[in-house]
Amino acid sequence: DTGVSQNPRHKITKRGQNVTFRCDPISEHNRLYWYRQTLGQGPEFLTYFQNEAQLEKSRLLSDRFSAERPKGSFSTLEIQRTEQGDSAMYLCASSLGFLGPSRNYNEQFFGPGTRLTVL
């Protein structure tokens, strides 16, 4: 399967614990995005990378959140000292990220998400 993969698919943790999620994008994609989706809402942007550079972070990404993409391939999203309000679906997406008249360079392909429940 050459789509976007995320692990784990589900995570249940206790308040105050740290959690880390992984995203493996489509291999030739150089842009990677993280979004958060709470129940009944559309996803909200958290951050994105072009190769290994983190180019934009949402104000939703508090100092308890950190994202990395060390080699420009897979990415990790860590949440420290989890709170019940962090319970959500965390979605990863990737895109080609280069200009090309015949390519949908901006089209994002989404992973299945990691559902986090903080008790």
Add this chain to the structure above:
Amino acid sequence: KNEVEQSPQNLTAQEGEFITINCSYSVGISALHWLQQHPGGGIVSLFMLSSGKKKHGRLIATINIQEKHSSLHITASHPRDSAVYICAATSGTYKYIFGTGTRLKVLA
């Protein structure tokens, strides 16, 4: 006010009905996307539009740039079309700005 708004939030239809979901946006965009999300979270891209109209099977998407409005139409709806349909706008930074989604249920 959200930058991307959808209506209706919930929609129930009988099999065979023609369905329209609307999306309005207030930001300048480079593209407007329609996506489908099934229970469990997986999001699939249906259309990416910058102008005019696109058709794929029973799905049609239109956009009016001047009015900052897009519609997704489903002809001859079927219970398997039941899902959440989300519109999203992209601008210069390429991140998606999502609407809240329309939960569609098609009854047999």
